[in-house]
Amino acid sequence: MKFSPLVDELIHALKGLPGVGPKSAQRMAFQLLERERKGGLALADALQQAMSDVGHCHTCRTFTEEHQCAICASPKRNLAGQICVVETPADVLAIESGGHFNGRYFVLLGHLSPLDGVGPDELGLTLLEQQLASDDINELILATNPTVEGDATANYIADIARQHEVKISRIAHGVPVGGELEYVDSTTLALSFNGRLPL
Amino acid sequence: MKFSPLVDELIHALKGLPGVGPKSAQRMAFQLLERERKGGLALADALQQAMSDVGHCHTCRTFTEEHQCAICASPKRNLAGQICVVETPADVLAIESGGHFNGRYFVLLGHLSPLDGVGPDELGLTLLEQQLASDDINELILATNPTVEGDATANYIADIARQHEVKISRIAHGVPVGGELEYVDSTTLALSFNGRLPL
Incomplete structure (x- = not known):
C-alpha cells in the first residue's frame, strides 16, 4: 500500500x-x-x-524567453569584439560573477560526443561560424571544460575559427588560487608549467 | 547579472x-x-x-484527495478495533511496509509544541476522542517518536484515553535489530531493560 x-x-x-x-x-x-x-x-x-x-537566445544559445538574452542585447558587450565559448549557461554565470569579462558568450549546450549523437550541428557551430565571419568579432576565447570532451570540442572549434581572421585562445589551466601544489594532480601541474607567464 | x-x-x-x-x-x-x-x-x-x-482523511487525518483514505475505508482494518497514533503520514508508510499491523491509524500531523502554537486542537485530538468513545475501538497504540515532544504528546493522549474503556500501550523502545549494544546510547539501553519481556 x-x-x-x-x-x-x-x-x-x-x-x-x-x-x-x-x-x-x-x-x-x-x-x-x-x-x-x-x-x-x-x-x-x-x-x-x-x-x-523559455527558449534559446538567437545569438548565443543560452536560455531566455526573449529573442536575445540580456548580454547579447547589450551594445556595450559587443564593443570588445570578443566571444567566449562555454559549455553550459551555468558557466556563463560563473564567469559573469567575476565581472572581468566584457565580451559576449556562445553557449554550446554540451560538448562533442559522437556516441551520444552530439555533433557540430547540435552545438550550433554553424551559427558560431556565421558570427566569426562577420567583422564585429576579433577574438575567440575557448572556455570549455578541461576534460577530454571539452578539449576535443575546443580543438574542433579552433580548427573552424582558423579559417577566419580572429585571434583564438584557450583559458589557462593550472594551479587554482588558494590551492596547494602538494595536492594538485600531475596533469594540472604540467599544464601550469607549460602555460607559465614571464614576470 | x-x-x-x-x-x-x-x-x-x-x-x-x-x-x-x-x-x-x-x-x-x-x-x-x-x-x-x-x-x-x-x-x-x-x-x-x-x-x-489533496486534503485530509476525515477519519485519520492523513493526506488524501478522497473523503476517507484507503486504510480507513477498508472494512478489514476496522475489525481489529485498534488505533495506532503516529505523527506523520510517512510514519504510516513505515509501519505499513512491515505489514504486521492490521488496525487503523490516527495521524497527528505534528506533536504538542505550545511555543509553536501547536496544541490539542491542531493535532485533532477531539476527533480522536470521538473515535475512542465509540464502541468499535478497544486498543490505542501510541507510536509517536521517542523524543521529548513525542513522549509528552503520547502521555497527553494517554490521559485523554484513560477516560474511555480502551487498552492503552506505547510501542517498545530498545536496541534495534542488527544494532550492537556497544554503540547504543544509555537512555535506549535503560529503556530496553525496563521493557524486557519474559522468555
Missing part, C-alpha cells in the same frame, strides 16, 4: 529532479502539503511558464 | 523545496530546461493538482 494517487504522482514527479531519491521526494511532497501549499502552487506556475516559454 | 526572469523565478521556486540550495536549484532548472521539458510539465501538473485537491 502507498499513499493516495495524487500524492503518489507528486512523489513520482519529484523523483525526476536530479539528485532527488525516493525518501527526499517523499519529504518534499509532505513539506509542501503540510506547510507550503502556496509555495507549491508558485513552483507549479514557475515550472509551467519556464517549460513552455 | 542573473539569468532571464523566468529562469530566475524557476530557480527561486525550486529553492523553496526542503534540502535544495541555490546550486542544486540551478542544476535542477537547467536539467529540466535542457533535457526534461515533459518531466517538468508533468511535475507542474502533479504539483498543481496535489496542492489544490
